[in-house]
Every structure is written in structure tokens, then in C-alpha cells.
Amino acid sequence: MPSQPFSRREFLKRNSLTGLGAALAPTLLTTSPAEANAKSVTFSLAEPPALLGGKPVRTQQWPTWPIWKPETDEKQLLEVIRSGVWSRANVVTDFEAKWAQAVGAKRSLAVVNGTNALITALAQLNIRGGDEVLVPPYTFIGTVAPVIANGAMPVFVDVDPETFQIDPAKIEAKITPRTKAIIPVHILGLPANMPQILAIAKKHKLAVIEDACQAHLAEINHQKVGTFGDAGCFSFQNSKNLAIGEAGAIVSNNDLFMDRCFSYHNYGNPYGMASGVIGAGTIMQGNKQRITEYQAAIGLAQLKRLEGETNLRNENAAYLKAKIEQIPGIIPYKLYGNVTKAAFHLFPFRYQKSAFKGLSRDTFLKALTAEGIPCSKGYATLNNMPYLDDAFQSKNFQKMYPKAMLDFKSYVERNHCPNNDRLCNEEAVWFTQNMLLGTRADMDDIANAIEKIFTHADKLLTMK
Numbered sequence: 001m002p003s004q005p006f007s008r009r010e011f012l013k014r015n016s017l018t019g020l021g022a023a024l025a026p027t028l029l030t031t032s033p034a035e036a037n038a039k040s041v042t043f044s045l046a047e048p049p050a051l052l053g054g055k056p057v058r059t060q061q062w063p064t065w066p067i068w069k070p071e072t073d074e075k076q077l078l079e080v081i082r083s084g085v086w087s088r089a090n091v092v093t094d095f096e097a098k099w100a101q102a103v104g105a106k107r108s109l110a111v112v113n114g115t116n117a118l119i120t121a122l123a124q125l126n127i128r129g130g131d132e133v134l135v136p137p138y139t140f141i142g143t144v145a146p147v148i149a150n151g152a153m154p155v156f157v158d159v160d161p162e163t164f165q166i167d168p169a170k171i172e173a174k175i176t177p178r179t180k181a182i183i184p185v186h187i188l189g190l191p192a193n194m195p196q197i198l199a200i201a202k203k204h205k206l207a208v209i210e211d212a213c214q215a216h217l218a219e220i221n222h223q224k225v226g227t228f229g230d231a232g233c234f235s236f237q238n239s240k241n242l243a244i245g246e247a248g249a250i251v252s253n254n255d256l257f258m259d260r261c262f263s264y265h266n267y268g269n270p271y272g273m274a275s276g277v278i279g280a281g282t283i284m285q286g287n288k289q290r291i292t293e294y295q296a297a298i299g300l301a302q303l304k305r306l307e308g309e310t311n312l313r314n315e316n317a318a319y320l321k322a323k324i325e326q327i328p329g330i331i332p333y334k335l336y337g338n339v340t341k342a343a344f345h346l347f348p349f350r351y352q353k354s355a356f357k358g359l360s361r362d363t364f365l366k367a368l369t370a371e372g373i374p375c376s377k378g379y380a381t382l383n384n385m386p387y388l389d390d391a392f393q394s395k396n397f398q399k400m401y402p403k404a405m406l407d408f409k410s411y412v413e414r415n416h417c418p419n420n421d422r423l424c425n426e427e428a429v430w431f432t433q434n435m436l437l438g439t440r441a442d443m444d445d446i447a448n449a450i451e452k453i454f455t456h457a458d459k460l461l462t463m464k
């Protein structure tokens with residue numbers, strides 16, 4: 001440490017000589033000539049931190065997201081727009097078939113977003129008022145809002161700080177006679193411990209709804225996440241690894257469940273096995289969650305690149321992890337032993353300020369950003385926010401649960417998750433997935449910048 005960084009031009013030269021892996025090709029194609037000619041900043045640990053006026057490790061742009069290539073991506077989209085068939089039809093059906101195939105599920109249903117994929121899946125697994133649903137606190141609000149939307153009570157199970165995932169060892173203590181389901185979240189795109197979670201769910205007869213909204217194409221023992229539970233839910237929101245802007249999908253191998261989801265997403269109108277008596281009209285309580293044909297056309301274009309992008313993120317993440325775990329106080333994510341691929345929607349590590357002379361995480365983040373490395377502290381604690389109390393005050397919750405269960409103060413105490421508090425409030429640091437679509441030299445920049453801050457931590461202590 002540090003290895004000599006080399007310029008992008010040298011990188012291109014080296015790789016054209018050594019025969020570049022196909023997975024890297026998309027990145028090279030998006031490199032503009034100006035960028036390719038840009039001289040990389042010569043890195044020196046003696047240079048003062050950029051936050052204190054020194055030269056930043058890096059001034060080049062990071063790969064942007066989402067990726068759109070007119071030459072390959074626009075033909076079908078324009079055909080759809082010009083056809084005037086914009087509401088759900090053949091292109092959506094084609095996208096669903098291809099998404100099911102991509103994850104190895106029998107069926108897939110496209111819906112308006114990941115949040116509504118979860119709402120629909122929970123409703124069709126009969127999770128309703130009076131029930132409890134186990135969720136990790138280290139997640140996006142889009143995991144928990146669907147539980148409440150169905151009138152059920154979220155119960156938080158603390159996370160394993162090494163993996164950032166729900167800790168299977170802490171699940172059983174949270175199960176009560178009201179517990180009906182568990183939502184394992186493959187948070188940050190790193191797979192949760194599904195074998196252990198499934199064993200507990202089976203023992204206690206709990207439904208398992210995987211929140212795979214950040215985990216496109218992630219795998220455990222070569223099986224894609226989203227296909228382990230009763231249902232898997234995905235998001236195609238703009239930031240996600242398959243970006244449509246807004247959209248989502250449910251996957252499952254259960255035909256009756258999927259027919260019911262389809263019916264629900266179309267007002268409860270008859271579909272497949274969820275058709276009831278002929279001529280009975282609308283047969284189920286439903287909602288409207290259909291996506292448009294042009295969203296599906298965008299999704300099909302993105303899907304073609306997803307596997308190559310995912311492989312590149314895995315290669316860069318492994319390379320970056322191996323470099324930065326050498327720096328004291330930097331503890332990158334750990335993957336469970338059976339994980340054969342992650343999605344790396346985010347690249348997380350734990351920052352321990354004691355190794356950085358007590359430098360606060362906030363100042364570390366500011367200093368790293370100043371070096372040209374965008375980063376964030378990630379999630380805030382979801383298990384004590386006012387939205388929960390707001391739900392508990394609602395008429396439906398008041399009718400479905402005993403008063404003692406709805407006392408917010410005691411709810412927050414029961415749902416205290418100290419590991420999650422430490423990740424959210426003190427330790428977690430993230431890089432976003434688009435950065436992992438860069439080159440090895442880009443990963444070197446990240447590692448160099450962290451090492452530079454480590455070296456100059458005492459000087460940065462003067463910053464507020």
C-alpha cells in the first residue's frame with residue numbers, strides 16, 4: 001500500500017494488450033475521448049488533505065447512472081411510443097418473462113414500484129391487521145411501509161454488523177403468536193442468510209417475502225435471491241441496479257399466488273386460477289398497479305446489460321475490499337460463505353474512528369468527498385421514527401391491537417436494536433453502485449484517498 005495508480009490511458013493500453021474481460025467493455029465504451037486523455041492526478045501521501053486545501057486525489061467524473069445508449073436502447077422504445085399502445089400489453093408481458101428467466105423464477109409480475117410489489121405480496125399471503133411481520137431495521141423505509149399499509153405491525157430484528165444483514169440468531173426471540181411473516185432484506189445488494197432464515201420460517205410456519213429491491217442477480221449457491229421465499233420483490237427505481245425510473249416486480253414459483261397478485265394489480269379482475277365463477281365480475285379486492293409499455297421497453301434495454309454490470313461490480317468490489325481492509329479502522333462488508341454473487345447496490349464498510357485518532361465519521365465523509373470520492377453515512381434508524389406512532393394512532397390499528405402494544409415508548413424499547421444503532425449513528429459508510437462500474441484505477445483512487453485521510457487524521461481533527 002499504496003500500489004502505484006496508473007492513468008486511464010495506461011489502463012486502456014495495458015488492457016488492450018492483455019485482452020480485457022468482456023465484462024469491462026461497457027465501461028470503456030462510455031469513456032469519452034476527453035476523459036481517456038485526462039492525466040490522472042499523481043498521488044502522494046505527503047500532499048495535504050483536500051479538505052485543508054491540498055490537491056484532491058481525484059477530479060475525474062465517476063460513471064453516471066442510469067446508462068442510456070441511444071444506438072442500442074431506443075429502437076424498441078420509439079416503436080412503443082409511436083404505436084400508441086402505452087398501457088399494459090405485449091412488451092410488459094415480454095419483460096415479465098425475461099425477468100422471471102433472469103432470476104430463475106417460474107413467474108414474474110411487473111408492478112408500479114418495489115413498495116407496491118411488497119404490498120401486493122403481503123396482501124396475497126394474507127398478512128393483515130392483527131399480524132406481526134419481522135423486518136430488519138437496517139433498510140429503506142420501502143420495506144416497512146408495505147407492512148403498515150396492510151395494517152400489520154412491523155417487529156424489528158437486529159442486524160449482524162459484519163454483514164449488515166438481519167441476524168438469524170436474533171429472529172426466534174421476536175416470534176409471538178401474532179407473527180405471520182418475515183421479510184429478509186438483501187440490503188445493499190448483499191444476500192441475507194437465507195438457509196437459516198428459511199429453516200426458522202419453516203419451524204414456525206411463517207411466510208417469507210424477500211425484499212430483493214437492491215439485489216438484482218445476487219446469488220446464494222448459484223440460486224438467485226428472490227427465489228428462496230414464498231415471494232421475491234424487486235425495485236426498478238432510478239437508482240437501482242436495473243433502472244426504469246419507477247417500477248417493480250414480484251417473482252414466485254407458485255401459480256395460484258401469482259394469479260392472485262395479477263388479479264390484485266388489475267383491480268381484482270379475474271385472472272388465471274383467480275377467476276372464480278364465470279361472469280361473476282370483479283372477484284377480489286384489488287388495486288391498480290400496472291406499468292406502461294414504454295417502461296417495459298426501457299427495462300428490456302437495461303436488462304441486456306445487467307449481468308455484465310453485475311459481474312463488473314463484483315470484480316471491482318472484491319478488488320477494492322482487498323485494498324481498503326489493509327487500512328486500520330476500515331472494516332468492509334463480509335459476505336456469507338455460500339454467496340456466489342452479490343449485487344453491490346452499495347459498497348459498505350464500517351469506519352472506526354478510534355483508528356483515525358478519534359476523527360468523527362462526519363469529518364471523515366467530508367474529507368473523502370473533498371478528495372473526489374463521493375460517499376455517505378447511509379441509513380438512519382427506522383425503528384423509532386414517528387411514522388410508526390402515526391400508524392398506531394390510526395383507527396385500524398386501534399381496533400386490531402391491544403392498547404399496550406400501541407404504546408409508542410414501550411414499542412421503541414421492545415424494538416431497540418443496538419447493532420443497527422451503531423451502524424446508522426456511528427460506523428457505516430457507503431459508496432454507490434455506479435462507482436463500481438469504473439476501472440481498477442478508479443478503485444485505486446478510493447483506496448488512496450482513504451489512506452491519505454488515515455495518514456493526515458491528526459490534521460483533520462481541527463475541522464468541525
Ligand SMILES: *Cc1c(COP(=O)(O)O)cnc(C)c1O
Nearest residue numbers: 113114115140142143213235237
Ligand atoms: C428501493 C427499495 C424499496 C422500494 O422500492 P421502490 O421501487 O422505490 O418503491 C424497498 N426496499 C428496499 C430495500 C429498497 O431499496
